[in-house]
Amino acid sequence: AQSVTQLGSHVSVSEGALVLLRCNYSSSVPPYLFWYVQYPNQGLQLLLKYTSAATLVKGINGFEAEFKKSETSFHLTKPSAHMSDAAEYFCAVSSFSGYALNFGKGTSLLVTP
């Protein structure tokens, strides 16, 4: 079954520093991969998705992720953190059919002044 593992349940960065959130996937078939963000008391917002086109995927709010098959990774990065980036981030993988998403446990990003 397809699954993802997010390394680090909490990540803290300074404002202006690089954001790196790690996600590794396990999939027996070419996966579709996603990053979502969740702000307090809200639903999930799609940041970006990989669906086997370009391996470097650009998303909203300056985020991007690179699909690395050799490392089974799909890490999320942003060159310069803003205070407004503080939120919970979820990596997810879907089956080829796309009928369901399997989410990681989430990473809480704290941005300090």
Place this chain on the structure above:
Amino acid sequence: KAGVTQTPRYLIKTRGQQVTLSCSPISGHRSVSWYQQTPGQGLQFLFEYFSETQRNKGNFPGRFSGRQFSNSRSEMNVSTLELGDSALYLCASSPGQGDYGYTFGSGTRLTVV
């Protein structure tokens, strides 16, 4: 265009009661999925509907059920509520074919007392 709308936003129920949650997808979206989010278990897939047919179901007891109407609106029902059913229930919609990016609603916060 309007996003995914979930009603109600908050709900308090007593153990043993049943509850129905509603989800209106983005106009034109034919796929609706439901997820349960709890601090302990994270985000877990409940079921997915496309054109009134359930295409996929997660590992939840039969007390959890759903349906989709011809206008793509969906409801989920939980019967004989247990304390452990307290959670944020999220609905997501997508076009359903060829596009695997789900748009989530803000969720319904269910508290069982």
